[in-house]
Amino acid sequence: MPKKTNTICDRHRVVRTLQKRNRRTDIPVVEGSHITYTKGTKLRVADFVHGTDGLGNQNFPPPLGKAIDQSAANYLVEQANQYPGEITVVALGPLTNIALAVELDPEFAKKIGQIVLLGGAFAVNGNVNPAAEANILGDPDAADIVFTSGADVVAIGLNVTHQVIMTVCSDPKIPLLTVKIH
Numbered sequence: 001m002p003k004k005t006n007t008i009c010d011r012h013r014v015v016r017t018l019q020k021r022n023r024r025t026d027i028p029v030v031e032g033s034h035i036t037y038t039k040g041t042k043l044r045v046a047d048f049v050h051g052t053d054g055l056g057n058q059n060f061p062p063p064l065g066k067a068i069d070q071s072a073a074n075y076l077v078e079q080a081n082q083y084p085g086e087i088t089v090v091a092l093g094p095l096t097n098i099a100l101a102v103e104l105d106p107e108f109a110k111k112i113g114q115i116v117l118l119g120g121a122f123a124v125n126g127n128v129n130p131a132a133e134a135n136i137l138g139d140p141d142a143a144d145i146v147f148t149s150g151a152d153v154v155a156i157g158l159n160v161t162h163q164v165i166m167t168v169c170s171d172p173k174i175p176l177l178t179v180k181i182h
Contacts, residue, residue: 032072033096037142073100080111091117094138099145109151119143120157133158 035041051057068075076097079087089112091098098115101108119135126132136143147153 028075029067030070030072030075031067032093033100035096036094036139037096037099037145071100072097073104076101076112077105077108080105080108084111085113087112088114088116091115091119092135093118094135095119095142095146096139099139099142102145102149102151109149112151114152114154115146116154116156117146118156118161120155122155122157122159124157124159124162127158 053059070078076087076089080101089098095117105111117135119133121127121131121133126134126137128134128137147155
């Protein structure tokens with residue numbers, strides 16, 4: 001059985017690899033929480049989908065650069081204060097860092113433009129068990145905080161993502177992923 005290595009540090013590597021691949025080293029990378037909102041352990045449920053490297057075991061070259069020395073929650077609050085109403089957060093995993101931002105600044109939900117999240121299973125079975133989707137189950141307390149924060153939240157659930165096929169493009173002049181909706 002392969003060693004599970006899909007950790008926070010590996011996620012930084014994934015983002016930095018995508019930056020390098022798309023020639024966008026100007027996009028900051030910040031470290032997210034290592035534990036759930038209630039201080040539990042992060043669930044590791046998606047290695048079978050995303051591979052042990054977080055990119056489907058595509059063996060991309062090592063990334064350049066490193067993460068900013070600031071927590072994701074602090075960075076989110078800082079950006080929302082600097083650009084009120086202009087920031088859209090796109091959450092592709094558990095909502096821990098957004099919930100921590102709400103905790104740090106109770107006005108965060110009013111300052112953020114929108115939160116678009118990949119999570120939930122609406123009128124379809126979950127991908128972790130029949131009732132649960134991985135990103136929400138990964139930190140259900142954080143999800144509750146985000147959904148009830150008063151922020152403009154758009155959830156893109158499995159009912160939508162099951163209709164999308166993404167393929168990797170090897171031509172560096174073309175965006176990394178090509179999307180086709182059925």
